Amino acid sequence: DIQMTQSPSSLSASVGDRVTITCRASQSISTYLNWYQQKPGKAPKLLIYAASSLQSGVPSRFSGSRSGTDFTLTISSLLPEDFATYYCQQSYSTLTFGGGTKVEIK
């Protein structure tokens, strides 16, 4: 199985901060990596697919990139509604999710 390791598991940030979350695959998955946002008590929401493509309706402050087996989700300027938990998920082989990154208010 392909393991997806997210870091950090949690972070504290302020409104307006630039936030970066990393997801590392245990082997090559090309660009077959998706990012989701989940708020408490709600279902996950797709943000980014294929490593860097923004899902329709998602604000442009969210972006994704890839370097080898490392993937990054960046929020350019954090808004209050962005405090949530973020998950990566690979679709290259048997599906796996990362362990999540909780973005909390500093």
Added chain:
Amino acid sequence: QITLRESGPTLVKPTQTLTLTCTFSGFSLSTSGVGVGWIRQPPGKALEWLALIYWDDDKRYSPSLKSRLTITKDTSKNQVVLTMTNMDPVDTATYYCAHYLRLDSSGYVWYFDHWGQGTLVTVSS
């Protein structure tokens, strides 16, 4: 507009079999490049993928749970059913079904773009 809704028991006893139904609208599970998946989330923990069924009836299971899971579809009813045998308290979780979409013909770019609200299943005697 795509919607999905999970239904099933909220409480099951250890060793029992759980049967969950995902009823959906806004798409057909006979359309090429479409699937429905099940994902669960124990309280306070991460998402865990369980199973997928594709438009062509191909099925995929989490390797760690494969022996306990069965996924089926009823295209005429717009439903997908997941059964999980031998339930244990560690299986207590919110169970989600989600629409799985293939972006292009390459076959690798797939994602969950619509999710149900989830249903909490508690395993307790």
